[in-house]
Amino acid sequence: MPIIECVPNFSEGRRSEVVERIVARVRKVSGVRVLDYSSDPAHNRSVLTLAGDAAPLKDAVLALFEAVIPEIDLRQHSGEHPRLGAVDVVPFVPIEGVTMDACVALAKDTAAEVARRFQVPVYLYEEASNNAARKNLEDIRRGEFEGLAAKMASPGWTPDYGPAAPHPSAGASVIGARMPLIAYNINLATDRLDVAKKIAAAVRHSSGGFRYVKAMGVRLEDRGIVQVSMNLTNYEKTPIFRVFETVRREAARYGVAVLESEIVGLVPSAALTCAAAFYLQLERFSAAQVLENRLRP
């Protein structure tokens, strides 16, 4: 059976009873598994991780909108994280036995139904978008809910589905398809924030680094060290080991050592086995040699 992951983000991270009611509604959809969910009060935002085949996942996203719309009013919402909608962003991610094209089709199908049923405008993003200016989530979300009415009225910002003006309380949603994303941080044995920032600039795509890396340098106040905090958006094309080795080499330039690295949340097995294959110089190695891949083909 094909496995698609779906990671909806919605704009409530403080009222835990509301979050629980919303998650409970999604859990009722048969054929979908809730792998994880977590809320960030500072961001005032929650993230759900779902897995299943296309049809039940579409049902789960519709159930999510149904539960969220009466509970979340963006006119009353504040938080550190940028957001455009009550259900803010819904990515579909191909995991096993399914193509990216199938996830793009699922994103469009779900978006059309969300717009029709809830009168929420929807922008497609990443692989589901054919518009270069509207592929990147940051570009779509710029201006946030507060600037949405003006943005939607400006040239080039007619939504892909639904009304050409924001939903009064739920704003707009961004739905699309993308590769699995790995949240990957490297901690440096120094308190020099300038070093972390220089290294982040060296590895991230936007300033000349690797194609599928987003990065920033941050201070970990409580530990007195700094971190290169990254999202790896395509671990097949920009593998984790290459990013690690580059950060390590750049840090050495400043006389700084790598203290440790960490993966936040989930990581596909293949992202780690390819790192093992690199360091162990494995020749003629294939994923078919991983026992678990044989046990459940």
Added chain:
Amino acid sequence: MPIIECVPNFSEGRRSEVVERIVARVRKVSGVRVLDYSSDPAHNRSVLTLAGDAAPLKDAVLALFEAVIPEIDLRQHSGEHPRLGAVDVVPFVPIEGVTMDACVALAKDTAAEVARRFQVPVYLYEEASNNAARKNLEDIRRGEFEGLAAKMASPGWTPDYGPAAPHPSAGASVIGARMPLIAYNINLATDRLDVAKKIAAAVRHSSGGFRYVKAMGVRLEDRGIVQVSMNLTNYEKTPIFRVFETVRREAARYGVAVLESEIVGLVPSAALTCAAAFYLQLERFSAAQVLENRLRP
């Protein structure tokens, strides 16, 4: 559902029609999957890889004996690989949701039934054996089929189950439980066999190396290089990366580089993810973060 792996070795690797008949008989056992099988004509021996729960695996092993006994007569058998029986060795390996103790119980249960039904003497080995002199497969198999009658008559070699003399055509079988075994080779960028032999001696348990490593130095004639050829018998306690790094350091002592390494056959995912965690200096990493482990708990 618990997953146990079973890797029976039987003494036919030349007559492919015989091998096919034997494998076909095992395939008929419901609840068991034949993950792989391969024959080595020089060894005149075949290896089957099965997976399933305890009860169907026991049935599969009984079906294997039933198919093998009329087809293989060790009095007519020759090959490079040491062997004691027509069905030579049957290890049960805990993979998922099952303890080593359960595999030991399965080994004993299967051994008793094999002895009862086919009048084949059975020695327990590895984790299933309580006798220090009869844990190691090499020790049990020493003398081979040709020396078996004399060995069985000597003190300390009464079998664990079945008659105290060899089965006339099928010899004796060795049944037990062990950790997954990884066949792991490291190729060196040199044709100096003495270097491969010295490194093998440095890393293997029997000459002072790591507890769970068997190793020998061999020449790869066709490529003009040498290889440290190893079995890693407990990758949790002697991890693959530590063996690789030690071989690399020892080789450097002779001015020799590691050309590549290779895993022959199957490897548990955890053996590779722990190598990734080592090289990437991953902190706070757990197997629960591997997406696939969540998808199928």
